[in-house]
Each structure stands twice: as structure tokens, then as C-alpha cells.
Amino acid sequence: MPRLNLLEETRYEKLPVTVYPDQHAASKAVAGRIAALIKRKQQNNEPTVLGLATGATPVGVYNELVRLHKAGELSFKNVITFNLDEYYPMKPDAAQSYVTFMNENLFNHIDIDRANVHIPDGTVALENIPAFCVDYESKITALGGLDMQILGIGRTGHIGFNEPGSAPNSGTRLVTLDDLTRSDAARDFGGKANVPTKAITMGIGTIFKAREIILMAWSQKKAGIIKKAVEGEISGDVPATYLQLSDHVDFILDEAAASDLTRFDTPWLVKDCVWDSALTKKAIIWLSTQLKKPVLKLTEEDYNTHGMAQLAVEQGPVYDINIDVFNKIQHTITGWPGGKPNADDSQRPERANPAKKRSIVFSPHPDDDVISMGGTFIRLVDQGHDVHVAYQTSGNTAVWDDDVLRYVEFAIDFNQSIGNDTTRLNEIYDEMRRFIDSKQPNQIDTQIIREVKGFIRKTEAISGARYAGLGDDHIHFMALPFYETGKTQKNTVGEEDIRLTIELLQKIKPHQIFAAGDFADPHGTHIVCFNIILAALNRLKDTEEWVKDCWLWMYRGAWHEFPTHEIEMAVPLSPQEVLRKRNAIFKHQSQKDRPVFPGDDAREFWVRAEDRNRETAQRYDELGLAEYEAMEAFVRYKF
Incomplete structure (x- = not known):
């Protein structure tokens, strides 16, 4: 180029x-x-x-x-x-x-x-x-x-x-x-x-x-x-x-x-633009944020002095532009992430029908579901939708070694208390202690240690999903092979990763898919898992009729949040729902306080999530929309 x-x-x-x-x-x-x-x-x-x-x-x-x-x-x-x-x-x-x-x-x-x-x-x-x-x-x-x-x-x-x-x-x-x-x-x-x-x-x-x-x-x-x-x-x-x-x-x-x-970010400051709907929305939100004025209070002078005179001339009067953008933002807000039954859905982010949808939440790691969309997850269940969750990887590299020893010590004590022979458990425990005591930085764990770390993440995920209201038959552990290397450097995606995803999708035939679109994830797992879902859907779209009516929503929150102008569905959370989401995140005890790989954000995951959700709500409020406690944001991927 x-x-x-x-x-x-x-x-x-x-x-x-x-x-x-x-x-x-x-x-x-x-x-x-x-x-x-x-x-x-x-x-x-x-x-x-x-x-x-x-x-x-x-x-x-x-x-x-x-x-x-x-x-x-x-x-x-x-x-x-x-x-x-x-x-x-x-x-x-x-x-x-x-x-x-x-x-x-x-x-x-x-x-x-x-x-x-x-x-x-x-x-x-x-x-x-x-x-x-x-x-x-x-x-x-x-x-x-x-x-x-x-x-x-x-x-x-x-x-x-x-x-x-x-x-x-x-x-x-x-x-x-x-x-x-x-x-x-x-x-x-x-x-x-x-x-x-x-x-x-x-x-x-x-x-x-x-x-x-x-x-x-x-x-x-x-x-x-x-x-x-x-x-x-x-x-x-x-x-x-x-x-x-x-x-x-x-x-x-x-x-x-x-x-x-x-x-690229604010092109109206350097050139004439083709003012389509998306660019207009982005520019108006930018101008409102720059001037700290609600959208409906922006004036022609504001446009003219901030590089947007062309927009005012071509599509004005500016108050009409303001109203149009304000309505577009307002229409992203919904308390019905699965669609509101028997309602006019022409101005709503989700379809009204079917009233009860089959939804699947794909979670790259065993806690991304509740961290990034825990409030929406719980609301979908509360509103009667047929909700499934699929944990794409075991997350076994992100567990501290001392947690492994603690869990095995519990297993030994429990078995002794009910009269079971713990000879083999004690041998395994001693092997683990010797390995961990001599372990070098980033050394691959033994197979049994990797399995125990995976069990820890699995039991936490089950606890979190149950808290959200799911039955065990709606909780799926995929253990995609690309991840199961025991190393931080993962394998490339293979045919088996896609096949497992296809089989799960064919089993559920969802109307809605929620997938992690938080590609700022420093481990790279989110984008790999997202691309696996896309590969599966692309193979299914020509042979499976349900795919034509399936919508794919991307969520963020663990590492980043969507810019306001990109948000297509914003689900408000009440103070009580924020607490419920927090409790769901707390079920992931191995990731609390001090996760193994926290990235460059020193906050705990539950704090990050709450801060980002409150910041999203605050941005809507500053644009002149209703004031909410918190909001979870989604963008629809058109595949």
C-alpha cells in the first residue's frame, strides 16, 4: 500500500x-x-x-x-x-x-x-x-x-x-x-x-x-x-x-x-468527511465529551469551532442532528438483553421473538462470563431464557502452585476422615511438593498438577454459573486442545478446536451467542477463542438453518470496554444487580486478590468490572441520558 x-x-x-x-x-x-x-x-x-x-x-x-x-x-x-x-x-x-x-x-x-x-x-x-x-x-x-x-x-x-x-x-x-x-x-x-x-x-x-x-x-x-x-x-x-x-x-x-x-480517530479535524450514520454518531459523542455538554445542548458554534462545520452545513440544523444521535444512543439501552416479549422491537437492540431464546455464553477463561457480563448473564436466566455457558479453556496456567497443594491437602484430610486409604494421594502430594520446590520460572507443570489446576478452575466456574441460576446440564467445559499445552505459549488452532465448537453449537442451536470481544487480553486467548467461534459458524451457515437467525454479541470488561459510539446494546444494572454480579465473580477464589497474570491493571477483576460498568453508565449520563448505577455494553458482530 x-x-x-x-x-x-x-x-x-x-x-x-x-x-x-x-x-x-x-x-x-x-x-x-x-x-x-x-x-x-x-x-x-x-x-x-x-x-x-x-x-x-x-x-x-x-x-x-x-x-x-x-x-x-x-x-x-x-x-x-x-x-x-x-x-x-x-x-x-x-x-x-x-x-x-x-x-x-x-x-x-x-x-x-x-x-x-x-x-x-x-x-x-x-x-x-x-x-x-x-x-x-x-x-x-x-x-x-x-x-x-x-x-x-x-x-x-x-x-x-x-x-x-x-x-x-x-x-x-x-x-x-x-x-x-x-x-x-x-x-x-x-x-x-x-x-x-x-x-x-x-x-x-x-x-x-x-x-x-x-x-x-x-x-x-x-x-x-x-x-x-x-x-x-x-x-x-x-x-x-x-x-x-x-x-x-x-x-x-x-x-x-x-x-x-x-x-483515523477524529478525521473531521483534518479533512472533509463522508458523514454516514456511524461517523456522525462518533463525532457528536466526541464533541459532547470534549465540551462536557449533553448532546441536546450542543450548538452550531460548537460544531463550527471543532471541525464539524461541514456536518452542520450538509445535515443541519444541528439540533436535528443532536436529536437523531440522542435517540440512537437511547435506543441502545435495554433491560431485556434477550429481547422484550410482545413489544415493538424496531427501536430495540434485540428481537422480541422468540420470546424465550436459546442463549449461549462463550467464556474463553473460566471466569470471563461473570467478570464481563455477569449482570446480563443473571438477567437472561431470570427472564426465563434457555441459557447455556461454555468454558472454552481450562485456565489451568493461571492458578498458584500453593493452591494446588492446599486442595490436595484437603483431599487427603477428607479421605482420611471417611476412612479411605490415602497412600497414593500422599505419594502424589510428595511428588508435587518436590516438583514445586525445584520448579524453574515458567517451567511446564507435571500432568497431574495441570489437572488439579484445571479442577480448581472448573469447580469455581460451576459455582459461579450455579449462582447465576444455571443447572449443571447447561454448563459445558470444552477444554479446547489449542490451550492444553501446559505452557503460556499455546498451540495454533487445530481442526479439533473447531469441531468441538461446531458440535456444541449444533446441540444448542442458539438464537443468541455471547462471546468475548476483549481483544486487549494480553494473553491473546480471547481473540483465538473468538476466531474459533467464527470458524465454526462460517462452516455451519450454509447447512444449518438456525444460523441465519442467530445473533452474535461481543462483550468486554476484563481488560477493556467498548467506546461509547460503538455500543449497540447497553444493559443497565441496579445496585442490587451489581452486588449479585460481584458475588458471582467471588466464586472464582483462585483469581481473587492476586491473580497469576493480572496484566498491567493492579485492580482485582471484580473491581475492574465494577469500575468499567459504572464508567459506561456515567458516560451515558454525561451525554444527557438517564442516570444508572452501572451498565454492561455489547456490540453485535455481523458474520
């Missing part, structure tokens, strides 16, 4: 940005640039000096480079590489080391001379690190500098491990990692406590000397920091903003990572 050179559209952007439809297309384009550079240098009998990055962002680039090599289109014999960084201390053969990462994702699959591979050494004695860093810089300088440096960006705005506060002329050095950076790495290390506090990194000054710099970012999770890096003022608080000073930098983004940039 060619770069948009429309000066007016990009006037807020302080460096060149190219946006691709998705990370796969973007990764292929970056790999193409690297390959072209290598071939050009080969023709001149010159080495190519590359600066390489680690993490999830460049994996697609490396995959494409490996493909080109295996296809006989690219050789790396003249390539010399320098990696940006490495944790300290870190053994090169550790699973979390960047040596391991680069070998697994690139070097083991190409014909590079290993003598030409340079990665900061995480085993250097502390007193020798300054000399090592000087030598690392000297090697780059002796080769004439880096021809190209590829970068990712951390949510602190770091490039390499140059955290906030880094100097623009900094060189290779030992640094202390930001707390957020360590939180983001926690899953790879089996908990934040195991993440090193320091790293060796190339400096911003070193990166700046590269003849080409490509910074890549994918997904909505990076959108906020990308906006700061591209449109914000240069600041040590966001080290990536220093790249604005470079004349040879390109930001390569997918649409999700670019979504907060002005030209």
Missing part, C-alpha cells in the same frame, strides 16, 4: 507513517525492504549490517525472511546482525533469552555465519559491562554503522530497552527496566517476580546512527503510545518521540495500531 501523502490529513503527524490493513501485510512489506537491501549490497559485494529487534512484533518479518531464504530467493551469507538488547542477568540458553528467541525465529533457519551474529551478553560480570558495551559500539562503528535498524515499541514508549528518562544521545549500556515493561513480560517468565530488573540495550544515539530506521507496531494495545510517539511533543517521558528528529525513519503500522492517530 503506498503511503498517503495528503499533507492536510497527516498534519498532526511529525514523522512518516505507513498504514497497512493488517500486520501480515505490513510484516511482508518490511521483510521485502530488508531483502531488497541485502540483495543490493550483495551486488556491490558489500556486507549488510542489520539492527534486529525481539518480541512479538518482528516475528512476522522473520517468518517472511525465512520463507524467502527457503524458497532460494535470499541468502544471508553477507549479513551481519546486532540485536538491540538482552535481559540481565540472562543465560543464553534460557527460554526467555533473546539468543533463544533469535535462534528459534530466524538464525536456525537461514544461512547466516554465526560469527556475524551479535547479541548483548546477559552473562557478563557486572564490573565488565561498561567495557562490553564500549566494545559492542566499536564493532558497529568499525563496520560503518547499521544499514537498517528495525524496532518495536513498548507501552512506555521505549525503543530497545531505552525506558522513559533515556537521553537522546545515549549509547549501549545497562539499564533498569520500567515496572510496566516488567509487567508486560511477566507471562513469559511465569510471574513478574521472575522478570529481570535490568537489561543491556543499545542507546537511542546508537539507533539514530542507522541509515534507515523502521519502527513497527501492531494491534489496538499499541494505539495510545503510537499517537504519543507520532503526534506528541518530543519528551524523555516517551523515548520514541526522539525519532521525530530523524530524517530516515518510517513508522509501519497496522490499522489497529494507527487507530488513535487524528486522521
